[in-house]
Amino acid sequence: MQIAEVELLAFQSSADCSKTAFLTHPVNTPTIEGVGAEFFTEVNGPWPVQWLKNGEPIPGAVQTVYTTDPVTADNAGDVYSVEIVGCDSSNEVQATLFDPAEQPVSIGINFVGGGANGAPTRSDATNIGGGQLQAYWNSLPGEGDGSSAGEESGLLNSRNEATGISVEWSAANRWGSGTGTDDTNAKLFNGLIEGGGNEEEAAFVTFSDVPDGSHSILIYSIARPLEFPNIDFELVQTAERIFMRQLNADEYNAAPGLLQVTSTDPGARGRGNFVRFDGIGPVNGEITLNFWDGGGGNSTINAMQLVLDSEPPPPPPSITSQPVSANGVAGEVVDLSVRADGASSYQWSKDGVALTDDDRITGATSPDLSIAVFNADDEGAYTVAVTNADGTSFSTPAVLTAVTGDIADRLIGHYKFDETSGAKAANSGGTAADVDLMDFAGPSEQWIEGRIGGSLNFNGADNWAMIPTYEKPGQMTVSLWVWTNSAIEFDFETPPEIIRNWGDTEGQFRLLFDGDVDAEEPNFELGTQLTVGPNNPRTDEVNEEEFPVARWEHIAFTANGASLTMYRNGQAVSSSAYLGDISPGIIEGIALGVDVDDAGLPVDGEAYWDGRMDDLGIWGRPLSANEIASIYVNGLEGLDLTNATDEAVVLPRIPVFDVVRDAATGDFTFSWEADEGLYYAVDTSTDLLSWQELLTGFPDGGATEGALTYTDTNIPQDGAQRYYRARESEAPPFYTEDFEGGEAGWTATMDAGDTPWELGTPSVDGLMAANSGTNAWGTDLDGPYGAGAVSRLRSPVLDLSELSSPKLEFSYYIESTFEEEGGQVNILDENGEILYSEPEIFWGKTATWTPFALRLPPAARGQKVIVEFVLLTAGAENGFAGWYIDDVTID
Numbered sequence: 029m030q031i032a033e034v035e036l037l038a039f040q041s042s043a044d045c046s047k048t049a050f051l052t053h054p055v056n057t058p059t060i061e062g063v064g065a066e067f068f069t070e071v072n073g074p075w076p077v078q079w080l081k082n083g084e085p086i087p088g089a090v091q092t093v094y095t096t097d098p099v100t101a102d103n104a105g106d107v108y109s110v111e112i113v114g115c116d117s118s119n120e121v122q123a124t125l126f127d128p129a130e131q132p133v134s135i136g137i138n139f140v141g142g143g144a145n146g147a148p149t150r151s152d153a154t155n156i157g158g159g160q161l162q163a164y165w166n167s168l169p170g171e172g173d174g175s176s177a178g179e180e181s182g183l184l185n186s187r188n189e190a191t192g193i194s195v196e197w198s199a200a201n202r203w204g205s206g207t208g209t210d211d212t213n214a215k216l217f218n219g220l221i222e223g224g225g226n227e228e229e230a231a232f233v234t235f236s237d238v239p240d241g242s243h244s245i246l247i248y249s250i251a252r253p254l255e256f257p258n259i260d261f262e263l264v265q266t267a268e269r270i271f272m273r274q275l276n277a278d279e280y281n282a283a284p285g286l287l288q289v290t291s292t293d294p295g296a297r298g299r300g301n302f303v304r305f306d307g308i309g310p311v312n313g314e315i316t317l318n319f320w321d322g323g324g325g326n327s328t329i330n331a332m333q334l335v336l337d338s339e340p341p342p343p344p345p346s347i348t349s350q351p352v353s354a355n356g357v358a359g360e361v362v363d364l365s366v367r368a369d370g371a372s373s374y375q376w377s378k379d380g381v382a383l384t385d386d387d388r389i390t391g392a393t394s395p396d397l398s399i400a401v402f403n404a405d406d407e408g409a410y411t412v413a414v415t416n417a418d419g420t421s422f423s424t425p426a427v428l429t430a431v432t433g434d435i436a437d438r439l440i441g442h443y444k445f446d447e448t449s450g451a452k453a454a455n456s457g458g459t460a461a462d463v464d465l466m467d468f469a470g471p472s473e474q475w476i477e478g479r480i481g482g483s484l485n486f487n488g489a490d491n492w493a494m495i496p497t498y499e500k501p502g503q504m505t506v507s508l509w510v511w512t513n514s515a516i517e518f519d520f521e522t523p524p525e526i527i528r529n530w531g532d533t534e535g536q537f538r539l540l541f542d543g544d545v546d547a548e549e550p551n552f553e554l555g556t557q558l559t560v561g562p563n564n565p566r567t568d569e570v571n572e573e574e575f576p577v578a579r580w581e582h583i584a585f586t587a588n589g590a591s592l593t594m595y596r597n598g599q600a601v602s603s604s605a606y607l608g609d610i611s612p613g614i615i616e617g618i619a620l621g622v623d624v625d626d627a628g629l630p631v632d633g634e635a636y637w638d639g640r641m642d643d644l645g646i647w648g649r650p651l652s653a654n655e656i657a658s659i660y661v662n663g664l665e666g667l668d669l670t671n672a673t674d675e676a677v678v679l680p681r682i683p684v685f686d687v688v689r690d691a692a693t694g695d696f697t698f699s700w701e702a703d704e705g706l707y708y709a710v711d712t713s714t715d716l717l718s719w720q721e722l723l724t725g726f727p728d729g730g731a732t733e734g735a736l737t738y739t740d741t742n743i744p745q746d747g748a749q750r751y752y753r754a755r756e757s758e759a760p761p762f763y764t765e766d767f768e769g770g771e772a773g774w775t776a777t778m779d780a781g782d783t784p785w786e787l788g789t790p791s792v793d794g795l796m797a798a799n800s801g802t803n804a805w806g807t808d809l810d811g812p813y814g815a816g817a818v819s820r821l822r823s824p825v826l827d828l829s830e831l832s833s834p835k836l837e838f839s840y841y842i843e844s845t846f847e848e849e850g851g852q853v854n855i856l857d858e859n860g861e862i863l864y865s866e867p868e869i870f871w872g873k874t875a876t877w878t879p880f881a882l883r884l885p886p887a888a889r890g891q892k893v894i895v896e897f898v899l900l901t902a903g904a905e906n907g908f909a910g911w912y913i914d915d916v917t918i919d
Contacts, residue, residue, distance in 0.1 A: 064096045064097055065095070070092060138167055142173040142204065149219045158331070176221055197234070246302070248286075265315055270303045299423070349367035359403075375413045427590050435672045439457045440499050447475050448475050448482065479580040494619055504537065504646065505584065508526075508583060509582050510641060532631075536615075537557065556592060586650040707727075707730055708726050724760070730759065736754075774787075786806060787803055788809050789809065792806075814905060820898050822896045831918075842873065852898040
């Protein structure tokens with residue numbers, strides 16, 4: 029049983045004017061000549077009301093609905109209003125005469141529905157409504173309860189004339205939406221038929237015997253309360269498609285109106301209750317609409333119009349940038365914005381109630397809304413209606429949440445899994461219980477290396493874990509790092525569960541793998557699901573390939589009372605609308621790594637998670653997109669979630685590999701996506717724990733195209749399985765030389781003495797190796813320097829004209845006697861003239877290779893230079909090793 033709305037009223041004979049308010053005012057209402065017009069109002073309590081005509085009370089007109097006397101040309105100018113007795117008065121309105129002959133000819137049908145929510149609901153012959161105003165709607169079926177399939181011939185048109193046009197429909201079910209019967213549009217929306225479950229099982233409506241011409245189809249679509257379906261429409265004759273997230277009756281009743289959707293992109297659905305297809309030429313006299321579920325619930329249509337020989341109207345505004353949910357710190361300013369093409373006016377609302385500017389709120393009727401001195405009373409779902417003369421578009425909700433600014437705000441549990449032994453994992457933050465490990469073989473084997481410190485490893489066969497108790501929130505966030513140990517293979521009836529409070533049939537939330545067993549190539553989904561009232565909103569990320577194996581992935585979801593959003597590696601990947609608090613479920617705790625029954629015990633041996641889990645966080649509030657991204661970026665650096673902030677971060681790009689192995693040579697060649705100007709490193713591993721760097725700062729000059737290619741030709745023939753990864757790396761220095769490839773353009777000369785600079789491996793007392801590799805420059809690699817030496821080592825000419833502030837770095841070893849004996853660094857111009865001499869003389873003895881850095885002075889910048897190292901010795905021999913240079917860089 030489904031109950032849409034219950035009201036208990038005790039009408040009073042008088043009203044407290046300090047509490048009274050109109051929720052809806054009457055509006056100007058069209059009617060056909062000789063028929064009375066119906067006016068409606070709604071007030072915020074059981075207050076007495078009185079309708080007035082031309083300022084005078086109408087005897088007996090004391091209900092919230094009033095039907096006038098038959099309207100004619102003589103009385104069409106009468107003015108009507110309603111007052112809460114002794115208090116407020118409504119707007120003044122009029123009954124306007126509607127002449128069907130002045131409108132294009134149309135055929136309107138409404139599905140009367142049945143089952144609940146006030147259905148079946150029929151339109152009276154003279155009710156006027158729809159996007160193309162008309163009377164004489166055809167209620168389907170003509171008599172009795174609604175039907176999910178049927179045929180009607182001889183439909184009436186908008187001028188009350190019989191036509192030869194017929195209609196046939198076949199749908200999944202019929203029901204009622206709960207929009208009520210207070211006006212014609214509410215009646216049209218109240219009955220419904222349901223869409224097919226998918227495109228292959230689409231429901232349809234076909235108009236037959238339609239005359240030739242260029243026609244339009246208008247479709248009205250409102251879902252049942254608490255449901256948030258996506259619906260896909262296809263006009264068969266033109267192959268056009270429109271993708272909509274339906275408003276439900278709760279959303280419509282809060283702000284009645286036709287909200288047109290025009291989106292042709294299933295990834296960017298418009299939110300509304302009305303679509304149209306134009307320029308339709310019937311094929312063999314037929315026009316067919318197919319419609320089916322696009323996810324999120326049972327899709328529906330309520331009514332349709334076929335407008336003959338129509339001129340398509342200009343489109344309503346198109347929202348190009350939706351408002352984004354955000355956190356607000358008490359006392360600070362919070363901003364929301366929307367961007368739309370073709371808009372002439374804006375109206376922001378909070379939880380369905382229109383906002384007005386005051387001492388804290390500005391921009392209530394502009395694209396940019398600002399709330400000063402934000403506080404907990406400002407929490408809620410904010411939407412904006414964007415309007416022009418041709419219609420209104422309605423934004424998706426943006427939820428504002430009051431926070432302290434601390435990532436630990438309303439943290440329920442933080443599990444680092446850094447233990448090294450034992451059968452518990454500690455909660456390091458929040459009030460939830462520690463994790464109990466179940467059926468693990470030993471005290472330590474499950475504790476292995478994680479993304480951040482340690483992690484908990486599940487074997488996929490029989491071990492699992494449980495958080496016995498936790499505070500069950502109405503809104504929440506779950507964040508964790510996961511690693512799959514092997515390819516996901518499972519029975520689709522019992523998919524692997526990563527984290528779950530869910531029994532046999534219901535629960536609070538779950539995060540799981542699932543898939544489409546009916547697909548030609550079964551696809552795998554990482555999905556989230558909630559229970560909200562009688563419904564289970566769900567969002568999935570569909571992967572054409574299996575979930576990555578042996579790689580850390582960050583996953584998270586937020587539930588903010590209006591939308592369930594799933595994130596992967598810091599980015600939102602899917603979202604599903606819902607409304608209300610998450611239900612508490614029937615299980616006290618949270619199971620990790622297994623599917624459980626109503627008692628919280630494993631139900632099937634094939635539903636165990638085979639993988640690792642790290643840095644699990646559970647909050648009783650929705651985290652912002654910035655916070656989720658910050659958790660991910662910090663995790664990449666080995667920092668846990670406590671380091672996250674609400675500041676914007678730049679997400680690193682994860683390259684995607686395309687790998688080819690040469691059957692003849694065994695070499696691996698792989699390509700990956702690359703951003704222009706960036707540099708990359710490539711690593712290899714045999715165990716995914718320790719990695720060997722193959723190259724870095726690749727390619728020279730940075731990437732110039734959208735993909736890079738590298739071939740590994742040095743693969744040991746050891747039979748080991750090898751893994752590769754590409755990652756962004758720092759740009760290489762402007763110039764770097766480790767001398768492993770030879771002299772590389774460096775030259776050595778002697779002005780005096782017999783102590784030459786030599787390239788090779790040092791072998792003197794105190795120094796038996798290069799700083800890196802095997803080669804370094806030294807003043808006599810295997811003996812002491814001689815007396816009276818002036819020995820020079822010069823780099824090739826280096827063009828530093830593009831560097832604003834170049835820095836020279838090198839490693840050195842020195843053994844000399846006193847300050848007058850030692851090393852000198854000079855910067856020369858390209859002709860060998862000195863631009864700068866480093867005043868520090870390198871002398872004495874260093875214990876080992878020592879780094880040195882020099883920021884070149886202005887006189888040596890913006891030109892071509894030579895770096896010179898000079899050994900200077902005195903007149904006596906003393907047996908010291910001299911000066912050695914390695915690993916020179918300029919950046």
